[in-house]
Amino acid sequence: MSSKVRLCAQRIAESGAPALSGLYDLSSMRLVRFAVTITRNQHDAEDAVQAALIRVATHVHLLLQSDQPWHYLLRMVRNEALVVLRKKKRWSLIDNLTDLVTRRTVDQLQQEDTFRQVWLALRTLPIEQREVVVLKIWEDLTFAQIAQLLDMPLATVASRYRYALSKLAGPLRSLFEETQSEEAKHGS
Numbered sequence: 001m002s003s004k005v006r007l008c009a010q011r012i013a014e015s016g017a018p019a020l021s022g023l024y025d026l027s028s029m030r031l032v033r034f035a036v037t038i039t040r041n042q043h044d045a046e047d048a049v050q051a052a053l054i055r056v057a058t059h060v061h062l063l064l065q066s067d068q069p070w071h072y073l074l075r076m077v078r079n080e081a082l083v084v085l086r087k088k089k090r091w092s093l094i095d096n097l098t099d100l101v102t103r104r105t106v107d108q109l110q111q112e113d114t115f116r117q118v119w120l121a122l123r124t125l126p127i128e129q130r131e132v133v134v135l136k137i138w139e140d141l142t143f144a145q146i147a148q149l150l151d152m153p154l155a156t157v158a159s160r161y162r163y164a165l166s167k168l169a170g171p172l173r174s175l176f177e178e179t180q181s182e183e184a185k186h187g188s
Helices: 002-015 016-041 042-058 060-066 069-087 093-100 105-121 127-137 143-150 154-187
Strands: none
Touching: 002 016, 002 042, 002 060, 002 069, 016 042, 016 069, 016 127, 042 060, 042 069, 060 069, 069 093, 069 143, 105 127, 105 154, 127 143, 143 154
């Protein structure tokens, strides 16, 4: 992923801000998913990603000079998400209103329910454990890469991951069992 991010950064350096769309297309979903682990809110996560991408557009040399541009971009998003958190006043009723007024198909609702259960379980974790889980599972980073990205010892990263998985085992066990039961019904 770092080589793709570096290529996008080179295009931005050559063509200016309009080339930012390539980086956005490549990384926005993954960056937002990571930012949500910190902000606990989709809109705030999107704001953090937007702020990071604006920073890339105005300081693309930071990304180009990095040994690991993808990791640097993740760190930028993390920093912006933390800024958003510091500034954010909690308006949970407004945050949930969008979910209440939109309509979706049954399959979409089931999938969203599963995602919601996973995210709710993740939210029970401390931020430090949550971000390690997302970086390890969804971003497929090694513990060494995560340690470098978060600027912490490798043993700390590994222990946070281990503690997080043990904490998630209980809340997600019923979800796993439901999934297995549904698959058995449809497979028969």
